[in-house]
Amino acid sequence: MNIVPHHHHSCESFSSKFLQFCMEFHVGQILRSCNTYKMRGFAVMAIFCVALEQAFHRRSFYQRKKDAPESISFERDTFYRFMNSCAIHWRKFTLLLSTAIIRQAIEPLTSKARRNVLIIDDSLLSRNRSKKVELLARVYDHVSGMYVKGFRMLTLSWSDGNTFLPLSHCLLSSSSKQQQLQGASESVDPRSNGGKQRKLAQCKAPEVVLTLLQEAREAGIPAQHVLFDSWFCSPASLHQIHELGYDVIACVKKSEKMHFCFQGRMQDVMAIYRSQKKRRGRSAYLLSVEAEAVKDGKRLPVRLVYVRNKARRGDYLVLVSTDLSLSEEEIIQTYGKRWNIEVFFKMCKSYLKLGKETRAISYDALTAHTSIVFTRYMMLALEQRRNVDERSIGELFFLTIDELEDLRYLDALTMLLKLLMDCAKDTEILDEEQLNQLLDLFLAKLPDLWQRCLKQCA
Template sequence: MPVSKRTRCIASTPNSRRFLLLLSSAVIARMKALTSEDRVDVLIVDDSLYSRNRSKKVELAARVFDHAAHRFVKGFRMLTLGWSDGNSFVPLAFSLLSSEKVENRIQEANPSVDRRTSGYHRRRESMSKATVTLFELLEQAQAMGIQTRVLLFDSWFTFPSTILRAVQHKMTVICMLKALKTLHYLYDGKKVTLPQLYGLLTKRRGRAKILASVVVGIGNDENGKEVQAKIVFVRDRQRSKQWLALLCTDTTMADEEVVRLYGKRWDIEVFFKMVKSHLRLAKELQGRSYDSMIAHTSIVFARYIYLAVKTRNEQDPRTLGRLFLELCDEMSDVRNAEIIHRLLTLLSQAIEQKRRCHHDDLSPFGANH
């Protein structure tokens, strides 16, 4: 029986996300066998700029704000979900986000794409909000057997609605907080902002790295029950008046453990640096179609997974065989001193970006002129 053109179109459309999830889940199962059950592994969500600034006719390209350069560029937001055990990072899934606003999109989606294909669904997904796509990636990873229950993300995703939805997925959220005037927390029967909350707390004396911690209310769940979370304030050793605030939805977790686990989020920053600088993400591709960019990004992520496995095999003696697995100690988890160094690095970068923005605003030759 002859195959119709429409059927061939569906059969030839690759499901790159499923391929990446199958590959990463198999690798994670192998790596989890190398560590004890006490080791806490985490899921990390973050986005990074996928620049196509020199392209004019790339499908679904949009004007995206570059937080490093503080200007809009042409490209996508590469929303990525990854797994880490403190030593190895494995990317699970990603989405190249365009813009939900029509005025921000430079090119629209190809209207001839079959609606039954995975390519069409990826295009629809690219025009959704990042917080909505985040949980679609999470649900698909859980469907592939990824049972990790700790979710890390930075301050760009720290909104009560996002945290409450993650709690509904039975996830323990650990995230950085922004000192926004519009975000309030319920403390002692009053709604206060983050700086106000910090001013109300009694700080630890001496040169303690953790200044204070407190349990607050962040909102109500779907049943109307108040959801509580712990906020941990960390000192900046170089700037005594500066502090960082971390939120954890597990109020029983120790302060030191909250700080230590959040430090694992640095692994995704290393991942972004590696795929852009060394694996030539978005640099070796000249295609204009959205499918080609998805396929190329999946191949780059698969390359990184291969390098992660090779690095683990060379560094972990437990990978040499069952005898070595029984006799050798597992690789050490990330330590508190390293975590503090990572947090201070993030704070220094944030302060430097804020200082540059303030300088640009005061300059007579700023962006507005």
């Protein structure tokens, strides 16, 4: 995706694009189904659209309202009440919206044989200068190797290998009260959507992942495999996700604590690698073995694929798959789709102002802001698929492909020869007997297989 422009004409064009996007996928109805209603004053869609296009302006909402009051009809308090509402189910909103996009715009143009995947990963949402943000916690930053103040933005997404769409998210605090710098607000009703979201934010990450996957399955998201990095991979998670009806393709952490049953005894992936003979040459993978993930006496057949680490010579990565019908090359290819979520995090933070647009201290406002940023990305991803990707021109694409498939090479050659003979007759260069002699001489020079096929076509 190109960098987001910030000049006036681009802002006007983006406003019209957002309106078309909201009308096409009935965003207003989805908001109402997520408990977003007009109490008094201004319509919900008017406030939502202003929040949606905010990233494409140079100024904040406060500055826009101050410099050009006529451009926004409502006051700041109305906007802040909308963002701070604990009644709106924002996680459900992003899930329903992405489901509508998949079913209406993507699935009709996607082959049934394509492997759609769900991708799980988390990213740091830093609030290092904050003190009073609700549920603020100390979170470990794997990049700097230090603890910082903020949240873990756990994200569930969908991809068909071409288009990436975020499905749901949860801003994780910490399940340990010692790591929490601020607790949850006591004024929020625990029965409300905001109260349930706060409770989910204080659960452990594996529990939240299962909740998000269960919601995606109930929504009918078309996907067969779940991809994630080594931070969540364990025999317990493989069993739990497999029980939900998904197959897992994940990276395994090379640790002495991670064991699989191989050749009748429990071994870690490093011991399995040392005991087996590797493939020679420049193979796509070094080793592939079948093992079992054991948890509480239950055994789940898995395939371990050892792949060269291109970043470190002499090192290797270990992929695990619960789908034994896939070949080693297909496992590696499918897991490669996980990189799309890293690009998504970069896009949201660098261009869509995920961590810079709001300085709110309410957990509801942070959740609302994250969902709005996800909606911006959905619209941009859909625009890219429709306007940049040549494979998604629509019905015209399929009609063209059908015509090319029906017209074989020999049929085309026969048509060209017939056209050449007709042109020679019309110009009276050769008579019919000479044309037949010339055609027979030409066919005699062709291979035997072509001669038989052309005579059948004639």
